[in-house]
């Protein structure tokens with residue numbers, strides 16, 4: 358049985374909250390700190406502030422036992438051996454990550470520290486942040502023997518964050534000292550040694566006691582770069598397949614077949630080769646820009662990353678032009694938007710391609726009725742209901758009497774619509790799918806004109822195939 362470690366997690370956002378409950382699930386004693394009093398109150402009283410699978414169950418299991426919530430950073434630091442910093446690092450004006458929250462937290466740690474602590478960067482930060490943390494601590498006169506700084510980036514995805522944390526592809530620990538490395542190893546021991554997976558209450562996932570999680574020890578700088586490079590590479594895969602999709606479409610090829618063909622090469626793999634509206638969310642857009650900025654700071658022009666961003670931005674134009682091509686003029690047209698979240702299984706709308714597309718359609722004079730299984734409340738804050746922007750309680754209700762249905766998020770629910778019912782609801786049976794959720798021929802059989810990404814469009818029999826009128 359692993360010895361429990363006293364852990365303090367600062368920040369109760371996606372990364373902080375997930376890390377806190379997962380460390381408790383591994384058997385550690387965790388205190389999670391946030392300076393947002395109402396959030397801490399919600400968490401203490403049994404609320405779940407974010408939409409994330411398995412999070413309500415784990416919070417229920419560990420709240421008040423393995424994990425407690427507080428606004429008191431000083432006392433939480435004092436009674437912990439490892440302090441994980443998981444605060445936001447938003448994008449600043451230059452593309453660089455804004456590290457002011459990290460610095461503020463480090464200053465508070467410096468004021469509270471009286472015995473040896475391992476300070477762990479969990480937030481996504483640029484290379485050398487570990488060094489800056491060390492300097493801030495020294496500025497406050499903290500003896501270097503009292504702390505070590507470790508980089509332990511997080512690779513969890515929204516929607517599957519808990520399982521990703523407990524069944525990771527890898528754990529990366531960038532530590533400059535043996536002492537800090539050993540503490541980090543003991544924190545992750547339940548999943549690297551495999552004991553967690555033998556428990557009857559363990560969450561199931563890819564790891565097991567025979568194939569436990571792997572921990573990679575590196576320098577702090579390497580760990581910081583691994584995080585940025587991983588996200589940038591995944592974003593690159595998406596932009597690559599989107600660029601291929603546009604080529605495929607112009608020669609009547611099918612990007613789904615192409616992605617399957619490329620992905621069967623085990624050196625490439627099939628993951629993150631889904632063409633669509635481009636990537637969004639709180640990570641890829643910000644991290645690609647921040648990684649580019651990091652390279653620039655070193656006098657290197659990593660232009661490839663700019664191209665990844667450019668293709669991603671252009672993908673929303675590609676989709677908008679498809680809508681225009683299918684409907685001719687947009688003023689006065691009634692559209693259903695299926696999906697608001699940046700991807701399925703989350704209520705997160707940050708940098709959501711769906712919202713960008715909807716905003717543009719509204720600017721062009723169309724009116725939109727949107728439906729999303731989880732993200733409507735959040736979307737209403739940035740796109741309040743109006744004459745041109747309405748919200749429906751179901752996909753079919755959104756589609757009532759519309760000129761076209763647009764699929765903007767890859768929710769499973771949108772891939773399994775009752776197509777006969779959808780056909781009855783709409784004014785014209787036109788589906789423009791930014792997520793390639795259906796097979797074109799099947800949609801044609803169901804009586805739809807169906808336009809998707811990187812695949813030949815199919816036309817409903819009455820409408821016939823139009824001549825290409827808009828480039």
Ligand code: UGA
Pocket residue numbers: 481511512513514515516588591595628629630631632633634635636637638639640641699700701
């Ligand atoms: C991403 C990474 O996948 C995580 O490993 C990382 O920890 C996280 O960022 C982070 O840095 O915090 P996440 O933003 O939750 O996770 O979402 P993804 O599942 O990676 O999807 C990102 C975007 O790419 C979504 O808009 C999704 O629709 C899009 N996408 C993804 C595609 O367009 N095509 C694909 O094939 C895959």
